[in-house]
Amino acid sequence: MSLKEKLAELNEKGCTLTIQRHAVLEYLYENRTHPTVEEIYYSLKEKFSTISKATVYNTLELLNNYGLIQEITIEKGKLHFDYEVKPHHHFFCHRCNHVYDVDVVECPLAGKKMIDGHKIEELRPYIIGTCSKCL
Amino acid sequence: MSLKEKLAELNEKGCTLTIQRHAVLEYLYENRTHPTVEEIYYSLKEKFSTISKATVYNTLELLNNYGLIQEITIEKGKLHFDYEVKPHHHFFCHRCNHVYDVDVVECPLAGKKMIDGHKIEELRPYIIGTCSKCL
DNA sequence: ATCTAACATTAGAACAATTCTAAGTCAAGA
DNA sequence: TCTTGACTTAGAATTGTTCTAATGTTAGAT
Ligand SMILES: [Mn+2]
Ligand SMILES: [Mn+2]
Ligand SMILES: [Zn+2]
Ligand SMILES: [Zn+2]
Numbered sequence: 001m002s003l004k005e006k007l008a009e010l011n012e013k014g015c016t017l018t019i020q021r022h023a024v025l026e027y028l029y030e031n032r033t034h035p036t037v038e039e040i041y042y043s044l045k046e047k048f049s050t051i052s053k054a055t056v057y058n059t060l061e062l063l064n065n066y067g068l069i070q071e072i073t074i075e076k077g078k079l080h081f082d083y084e085v086k087p088h089h090h091f092f093c094h095r096c097n098h099v100y101d102v103d104v105v106e107c108p109l110a111g112k113k114m115i116d117g118h119k120i121e122e123l124r125p126y127i128i129g130t131c132s133k134c135l
Numbered sequence: 136m137s138l139k140e141k142l143a144e145l146n147e148k149g150c151t152l153t154i155q156r157h158a159v160l161e162y163l164y165e166n167r168t169h170p171t172v173e174e175i176y177y178s179l180k181e182k183f184s185t186i187s188k189a190t191v192y193n194t195l196e197l198l199n200n201y202g203l204i205q206e207i208t209i210e211k212g213k214l215h216f217d218y219e220v221k222p223h224h225h226f227f228c229h230r231c232n233h234v235y236d237v238d239v240v241e242c243p244l245a246g247k248k249m250i251d252g253h254k255i256e257e258l259r260p261y262i263i264g265t266c267s268k269c270l
Numbered sequence: 271a272t273c274t275a276a277c278a279t280t281a282g283a284a285c286a287a288t289t290c291t292a293a294g295t296c297a298a299g300a
Numbered sequence: 301t302c303t304t305g306a307c308t309t310a311g312a313a314t315t316g317t318t319c320t321a322a323t324g325t326t327a328g329a330t
Pocket of ligand 2: 145217
């Protein structure tokens with residue numbers, strides 16, 4: 001889904017399109033490395049010196065609630081974010097702390113709405129290990 | 136794997152079996168609710184008033200490194216732990232913050248050693264949603 | 271049995287990530 | 301123009317985790 005489409009969807013749903021929100025979403029669009037909040041905040045601060053950490057947190061939560069971005073809890077104690085919301089596996093290297101996409105795998109839960117009586121809203125298939133660069 | 140077997144394995148591998156380590160492992164053996172560090176610490180403190188938070192953290196890390204327990208990063212910002220190490224799906228209810236086991240699912244990655252050139256060391260298949268009780 | 275060196279535990283300080291607060295800014299409608 | 305509600309800001313507060321330095325315990329050597 002393109003950046004324009006996501007911005008349009010936000011707008012349609014009645015959400016104010018502030019310059020900060022545009023900047024956060026655009027940053028995620030351009031940086032597909034699954035950045036942390038810190039990375040997003042300091043990168044945006046370079047071009048946009050008055051942006052505050054609270055706004056970055058608020059915006060990421062808002063975009064996540066609208067289903068336009070994805071929160072990743074693969075690394076203990078800190079959040080990563082992903083522009084891509086289509087479910088896919090993530091690989092975390094505990095040596096270099098990078099998060100990689102793993103596109104290949106087909107998940108047997110894909111499309112399922114319920115499991116054990118619980119309502120499925122999001123799949124987060126994570127894999128931990130040592131990445132190809134670190135091996 | 137029984138508690139006795141895990142304690143024996145620890146001992147064989149040359150790890151000192153202190154009363155605190157025994158208590159942490161036993162707590163996880165008896166409480167299969169995927170407790171947080173806080174829950175473990177305060178529960179142990181009731182029977183064992185001098186145990187310190189640092190020891191609980193150290194012990195959980197040690198047991199995890201020996202592969203005798205499993206760390207769960209499904210909830211943002213805090214760790215849960217599991218006595219069961221055999222890979223299985225976890226379901227997190229974002230309404231009541233409980234972590235449930237989901238036994239049914241067969242993972243296509245089970246047994247795989249490598250993916251995209253990365254070395255797989257652990258699978259963490261997580262599902263987010265609303266649990267049966269909260270629905 | 272005693273000594274000793276390595277290892278483990280403790281309390282609390284330090285740290286890092288996130289959330290909260292209160293004041294200031296902005297924009298749209300009356 | 302004025303009002304109202306929504307958004308942003310800086311920094312304080314809170315939460316979860318790690319570090320530190322002092323103390324306690326263990327196991328092997330004597
Ligand atoms: Mn991704
Ligand atoms: Mn489990
Ligand atoms: Zn790596
Ligand atoms: Zn629930």
